[in-house]
Amino acid sequence: QGKFTLLRDTRTDGSFLVHHFLSFYLRAGCKVCFVALLQSFSHYNIVAQKLGVNLRAAKERGQLVFLEGLKTCLDLLFGEEEEQSGQPSPLQFISENASNLKALFDFVRTSLTPTGSDSWKGPVLLVDDLSVLLSLGATPVAVLDFIHYCRVAVCSQLKGNIVVLVHSSEDSEDEENELVVNSLCHHSDLILWVEGLVTGFCKDVHGQIKIIRRASLELTAEQDHLQIYQYKIQDKNVTFFARGLSAALL
Amino acid sequence: LVFTEEDKYGLYSNLLYKYFLAEGVVCGHDLFVASAKEHPDNILKELPAPLLDDTYRKELGEEATAVKSEDFQDSMKIAWRYQNLPKMEASPTTSTKFGHYYDISKTMSPELFQSIKWHSFYLPEELSLQPKMKTCSMNSAYARLLQSIQRIIYQEGFDGSDPQKKQKNILRIGIQSLGSMLWGDDICCSDTPEDTHSLTKFLYALRGLLRKSLSACIITVPAHLIQNKAIMERVTNLSDMVVGLESFIGSERETNPLYKDYHGLVHVHQIPRLNSLICDVSDTKDLAFRLKRKLFTIERLHLPPDLSDTVSRASKQDLAESAKLLSSGCGAMAIGKKHLDF
Numbered sequence: 163q164g165k166f167t168l169l170r171d172t173r174t175d176g177s178f179l180v181h182h183f184l185s186f187y188l189r190a191g192c193k194v195c196f197v198a199l200l201q202s203f204s205h206y207n208i209v210a211q212k213l214g215v216n217l218r219a220a221k222e223r224g225q226l227v228f229l230e231g232l233k234t235c236l237d238l239l240f241g242e243e244e245e246q247s248g249q250p251s252p253l254q255f256i257s258e259n260a261s262n263l264k265a266l267f268d269f270v271r272t273s274l275t276p277t278g279s280d281s282w283k284g285p286v287l288l289v290d291d292l293s294v295l296l297s298l299g300a301t302p303v304a305v306l307d308f309i310h311y312c313r314v315a316v317c318s319q320l321k322g323n324i325v326v327l328v329h330s331s332e333d334s335e336d337e338e339n340e341l342v343v344n345s346l347c348h349h350s351d352l353i354l355w356v357e358g359l360v361t362g363f364c365k366d367v368h369g370q371i372k373i374i375r376r377a378s379l380e381l382t383a384e385q386d387h388l389q390i391y392q393y394k395i396q397d398k399n400v401t402f403f404a405r406g407l408s409a410a411l412l
Numbered sequence: 413l414v415f416t417e418e419d420k421y422g423l424y425s426n427l428l429y430k431y432f433l434a435e436g437v438v439c440g441h442d443l444f445v446a447s448a449k450e451h452p453d454n455i456l457k458e459l460p461a462p463l464l465d466d467t468y469r470k471e472l473g474e475e476a477t478a479v480k481s482e483d484f485q486d487s488m489k490i491a492w493r494y495q496n497l498p499k500m501e502a503s504p505t506t507s508t509k510f511g512h513y514y515d516i517s518k519t520m521s522p523e524l525f526q527s528i529k530w531h532s533f534y535l536p537e538e539l540s541l542q543p544k545m546k547t548c549s550m551n552s553a554y555a556r557l558l559q560s561i562q563r564i565i566y567q568e569g570f571d572g573s574d575p576q577k578k579q580k581n582i583l584r585i586g587i588q589s590l591g592s593m594l595w596g597d598d599i600c601c602s603d604t605p606e607d608t609h610s611l612t613k614f615l616y617a618l619r620g621l622l623r624k625s626l627s628a629c630i631i632t633v634p635a636h637l638i639q640n641k642a643i644m645e646r647v648t649n650l651s652d653m654v655v656g657l658e659s660f661i662g663s664e665r666e667t668n669p670l671y672k673d674y675h676g677l678v679h680v681h682q683i684p685r686l687n688s689l690i691c692d693v694s695d696t697k698d699l700a701f702r703l704k705r706k707l708f709t710i711e712r713l714h715l716p717p718d719l720s721d722t723v724s725r726a727s728k729q730d731l732a733e734s735a736k737l738l739s740s741g742c743g744a745m746a747i748g749k750k751h752l753d754f
Binding site: 200201202231232233235236239240293294296297298299329331334335336337338339 | 558559562609612613616617619620621623624640641642645646649650
């Protein structure tokens with residue numbers, strides 16, 4: 163409860179983790195607010211079906227609130243001039259040049275605040291992916307503020323969880339992105355860091371994942387726990403195994 | 413969204429761009445050609461002529477080519493569900509022949525254009541037609557281009573807004589030299605450009621348009637001129653597929669005996685991962701391209717003595733990927749095999 167998980171990928175694509183968390187929380191009966199900035203709804207839907215969850219049905223029964231970034235952006239840019247029901251678009255910072263993500267935060271908060279008839283367990287905020295906000299003109303400070311507000315609202319007040327995906331790289335030249343990622347790393351309770359193999363491309367091992375449990379954030383003065391596994395992605399599943407013990411080798 | 417990094421002098425990326433458009437003509441797709449430096453009419457006049465099969469399979473006659481183009485049109489139609497999301501020529505056919513061959517020494521005859529509809533966007537013309545327009549907080553040239561694309565998609569019904577339309581066709585969009593000075597963006601000439609977000613906002617909006625319509629798009633960008641690498645990283649994130657062309661002209665590799673048969677290298681930085689969790693694993697090899705008198709071929713990089721199967725079919729068996737940047741395991745790929753041969 164009240165945990166902030168950071169999904170971080172370097173030189174590879176960590177979106178399989180996003181799909182996993184999405185299906186995981188939906189199956190667990192949580193109310194999920196999914197800010198999907200990078201792909202369309204049908205993409206997530208098709209993958210989720212392979213994992214055994216129907217996003218459309220979840221949306222209809224109100225368990226899933228889906229913000230399709232691409233579509234919202236187009237509505238914003240090409241929509242009619244008049245305000246639709248007086249509600250500003252969650253992505254209005256794109257056209258406003260205001261670099262203020264408050265509208266997005268309001269959207270998240272209203273969708274996760276439980277209404278009287280809700281019977282879902284714990285709210286969850288899922289973001290794919292945060293680096294896109296920077297590409298769209300938000301300043302790093304605005305992005306960090308947004309995350310901070312979300313943490314207060316979702317983790318502390320509503321006792322929910324947040325899962326956020328970011329891209330990063332050690333030799334990245336994108337300083338703003340690195341700033342955001344480093345800052346988030348310090349504040350996360352759990353970091354899942356997906357990387358391509360250092361030794362290069364391999365057919366059977368697609369990459370490695372580092373799981374860092376930030377025990378140092380709690381008051382017990384422990385060190386962070388670090389575990390490293392390697393993984394291979396298949397059509398409906400991802401298999402994890404200890405380093406060097408890929409099925410292809412055994 | 414296919415993103416091509418241009419080679420230094422733009423020669424080869426132009427070729428790739430024209431192939432994309434030519435394939436569209438032959439398959440009967442609609443075209444949208446945008447450029448700031450060359451008038452689209454001229455671009456279209458220079459599209460390579462399709463090679464009749466007789467060179468390879470001894471089949472003659474107009475009928476053969478007509479049947480072939482229909483076949484391909486059919487296959488696109490059967491696989492049209494996949495075409496809802498943009499990919500470059502992604503139809504999961506099992507035949508080894510995919511796409512058409514083109515003869516670059518000849519230009520496409522005007523009759524072939526008759527059957528397709530094409531739209532053009534030539535920046536200098538557009539600027540003179542409509543001097544003022546509201547900007548969507550991005551560079552005005554990009555904003556116009558976006559408006560234009562959106563209008564065409566909506567009017568021609570590529571986004572499914574018109575249920576009356578029975579024929580579902582695909583719109584191939586080609587944008588040349590985006591990000592260059594001619595589009596009014598200064599990311600190519602200065603380290604601290606005025607508006608670092610114009611290009612990325614444009615690409616995001618374009619991605620949205622492509623996702624909700626039956627279209628595919630190729631963009632060429634003079635990446636070597638963009639000083640701010642952060643922009644390139646963001647742009648890579650926003651594209652489905654990123655291919656870089658590095659030509660040997662003027663570099664020390666030209667005289668390197670390893671590369672003596674080739675004109676340049678192909679770097680595949682990213683491949684699309686749509687609708688699936690899996691990455692398609694295939695043999696990663698270095699890819700090189702060469703411009704023969706009639707054909708532009710992309711092949712695996714061979715050492716000079718080992719030239720036995722460098723016929724253009726060599727790289728067609730499986731998915732081609734380049735070693736360098738994919739070596740760190742970002743080989744992510746969805747359905748369909750992609751052939752880089754033309």
